[in-house]
Amino acid sequence: MSELSNELPVSSRAHAAASEAPARHPLSWVPTLYLAMGLPNVTVGVVAAIIYKNLGVSNEDIAFYTSQMYLPWVLKPLWSPLLEPFKTKRWWVIAMQFTMMASLGLAAFCLPLDDFFRMSLAFFWVTGFASATQDIVADGVFMTTMPLRDQARYAGLQGMCWNMGAVIASGLLVSLTGWLHNGLGLSWVHCWMLVMFGTAFVMGAFALWHLRTLPVGAPSAVQGQGVGAAFVALRDSWVSFFQKPGIWMMLAVVFFYRFGEGFVEKFGPLFLLDPASQGGLGLNNESLGFINGTAGTLAFIAGAFVGGFLVAQRTLPRSFFLLALVLNLPHLTYFYLAWALPTDPLWIGTVVAVEKFGFGMGSVGHMLYMMQQIAPGPFKMTHYAFATGVMAMTKWATGTVSGWVFAWFGHQYLSFFAFVLAASIPPILLAWRAPFPHREWGDTTDTGKGAVHG
Numbered sequence: 001m002s003e004l005s006n007e008l009p010v011s012s013r014a015h016a017a018a019s020e021a022p023a024r025h026p027l028s029w030v031p032t033l034y035l036a037m038g039l040p041n042v043t044v045g046v047v048a049a050i051i052y053k054n055l056g057v058s059n060e061d062i063a064f065y066t067s068q069m070y071l072p073w074v075l076k077p078l079w080s081p082l083l084e085p086f087k088t089k090r091w092w093v094i095a096m097q098f099t100m101m102a103s104l105g106l107a108a109f110c111l112p113l114d115d116f117f118r119m120s121l122a123f124f125w126v127t128g129f130a131s132a133t134q135d136i137v138a139d140g141v142f143m144t145t146m147p148l149r150d151q152a153r154y155a156g157l158q159g160m161c162w163n164m165g166a167v168i169a170s171g172l173l174v175s176l177t178g179w180l181h182n183g184l185g186l187s188w189v190h191c192w193m194l195v196m197f198g199t200a201f202v203m204g205a206f207a208l209w210h211l212r213t214l215p216v217g218a219p220s221a222v223q224g225q226g227v228g229a230a231f232v233a234l235r236d237s238w239v240s241f242f243q244k245p246g247i248w249m250m251l252a253v254v255f256f257y258r259f260g261e262g263f264v265e266k267f268g269p270l271f272l273l274d275p276a277s278q279g280g281l282g283l284n285n286e287s288l289g290f291i292n293g294t295a296g297t298l299a300f301i302a303g304a305f306v307g308g309f310l311v312a313q314r315t316l317p318r319s320f321f322l323l324a325l326v327l328n329l330p331h332l333t334y335f336y337l338a339w340a341l342p343t344d345p346l347w348i349g350t351v352v353a354v355e356k357f358g359f360g361m362g363s364v365g366h367m368l369y370m371m372q373q374i375a376p377g378p379f380k381m382t383h384y385a386f387a388t389g390v391m392a393m394t395k396w397a398t399g400t401v402s403g404w405v406f407a408w409f410g411h412q413y414l415s416f417f418a419f420v421l422a423a424s425i426p427p428i429l430l431a432w433r434a435p436f437p438h439r440e441w442g443d444t445t446d447t448g449k450g451a452v453h454g
Contacts (some may be wrong), residue, residue, distance in 0.1 A: 004430035009231070025086050026146065029213040031161045036206040038165020040100050040131040043199060044069045044124045045395070046170050046269065046292075053273055054188040054285070057117060059411075060403035063266050065117075067399025069124055073392035080136045082234070087318030089144070089217035090210070096134040097207035101200045103110040103127040106198035136385065141217035147200045163297055171293015173199065237379040240383070241386055246435035250374055254390045257324060257366045260331050260396025260424030261359060263416075267406060268273045268292075268334060271413050272348070276341060279413040281348060287384050291349040299353035303360025311364060317374055317436045320365050324431030326426035327362020330355040335421055337411040365431075366391070374437055398423075 049066045053059075083092055107123035110116050142158070177191040184195075241247065272288050274280025283291070307326075311319045333355040342348055370387035376382060407416035 024213050024215060024420075028140070029215065030157055030212065032206055033141070034158050034161035034213065035165045036097060036167075036203065036210075037131070037135055037138055038162040039199070040054045040104075040203065041073075041135075042166045042169035043104070043173075044128045044131065046265070047173060047440055048120075048124050049266070050170075050269055050273070050288070051111075051120075051192050052117065053270060054192065055116070059267070059270050060407055061117075062270065063399055063403035063406070066124075067266060067402070068398055069121075069128045069150075070392050070396040070399065072125075072128040073135070074389050074396055076132045076136055077382065077389045080382065080385055081320070082231075083133070083137060089140045090214050093134055093141060093214060094138040094207050094210050096130040096137070097203050097210065098135075099130040100127050101204035101207065103130065104196055104203060106424070108193045108200065111193050111196070115449070137217075141215060142235055144217045144220075145215040160301065163301055167293050169199075169293070171289045171297065173289070174291030174293060175286045178287075178289060182284065197220075212306055227293035233382075237382040237386075240377060240379060241383050244374070244377065245437050247374070249433075249435050250369075251387075251390055253430045254366070254370060254374070254387055255394050256427045256430050257369075258327070258391070258394055259398060259427050260328055260420050262394050263402050263405070263420045263423060264331060264334055264355070265395065266399040266402045267413075267416065268352075271307055271334070271338065271417075272352075274413075277434050278411070279338065279341075281337065281341065281343075283348070285343065287345045287349075291345070291352050295349045295353050296356040299356040300360035300363075303357040303362075304364055304391075306357075307361035307364030308363075311368060314369050316365065319367065320434055320436075321431050323362045323365030324428050326358045327359075327365075328427055331417070331420050331424050332357035335414070335417040338417045349435075369434070373436060376438055 049062050049068065052062045052066070058342070070378060087095075103123045107127070109369045110119040110123065138438045140272065161372075173195050177188070177195050180186045180191040181188060244250075269288060269292060270280070272281050275282045303326075307323055310323070333351045337348065337351055342351075344438040368385060370391070374387045375384040405419060406416050409419065437445065
């Protein structure tokens with residue numbers, strides 16, 4: 001750049017650099033960016049539990065310790081403003097992807113060791129913090145690079161690619177380990193080592209690709225002003241957040257909306273894998289990968305599209321209670337499975353797909369409620385991050401206590417899923433009484449989360 005540019009403030013130079021960089025077509029980076037967000041999220045939240053189940057860890061330990069890995073998504077509002085003064089959004093995305101490549105590879109190295117559980121958990125924690133940080137800055141790239149019309153145009157692609165990352169993690173990778181174990185006779189340790197090394201390689205490939213294609217993203221207003229400005233912005237965002245009318249009731253709605261689903265998400269795969277002698281369905285990894293990762297995710301996406309169509313026709317205030325009902329009533333499916341103990345994988349997959357369809361359809365209401373009712377205001381992106389942090393807190397809380405609840409009911413899945421049905425009543429009641437301070441139909445595309453992320 002010219003000498004004049006060197007005299008500009010840091011934020012002005014970043015704006016100039018962004019404007020001089022060659023424009024990349026969104027199709028060159030939006031799909032890979034959101035694949036790279038979905039893959040590690042589901043790896044630490046769901047796949048880690050299956051790894052430890054295959055390696056002989058108890059259900060209670062799996063539920064408690066893997067649930068703690070949701071904490072990075074709970075706590076991300078605490079450090080998200082601290083990223084703003086330093087580097088660019090593109091730099092943070094790529095740095096976090098290389099970090100996840102290293103942490104997933106190190107987690108794979110730990111699996112043959114005697115102390116594999118504690119050591120691999122530590123590296124999954126690193127992956128979780130890097131993934132949560134990537135979520136913050138990746139959405140920032142999308143929001144500050146794409147005009148509002150293009151944000152709306154690519155919102156569906158956003159959500160589809162995030163969920164494709166989930167399919168790869170909870171479907172393809174889990175099925176692959178089953179094939180390696182049953183088809184080639186490899187031990188579970190070696191199966192998961194190969195798969196985790198492959199996942200690490202994929203994250204590194206995303207980083208290299210984004211070095212070529214990812215836009216810089218517009219700089220923050222506090223870029224180059226030091227960490228003090230970030231703390232001022234953090235204080236102001238917190239104060240204004242809790243000054244919103246009806247905020248505590250709205251946060252209760254957000255926290256409890258997926259309360260029953262939190263128990264299903266943690267113990268559903270363990271129930272499907274446990275043998276019939278322990279009250280489970282005795283599926284292998286290939287069947288679980290197909291049901292949860294392929295059939296389940298396709299049902300989730302179909303439900304999300306139906307939910308979006310419903311809201312578009314009726315508006316969110318008129319649809320919200322129905323969406324909460326559709327999300328929570330299908331928890332009856334797991335109670336039925338624990339009672340009937342069917343053995344036909346096709347029938348089991350069909351029943352689970354019904355629950356996933358309801359989850360996908362109901363999740364639309366959850367995400368739009370946070371966008372349209374909680375996020376609006378001068379700190380829209382930060383307040384949306386606060387709301388999604390509360391949503392992640394639900395996963396953390398339900399996952400943490402689910403092992404104790406399972407033990408309290410004598411390790412009986414039928415009683416456990418009866419408890420899940422009871423836990424699904426408060427979300428429905430709160431949705432009926434949910435406040436809507438912003439009754440008008442608004443444009444939500446500037447939140448950067450126009451699609452539903454599982």
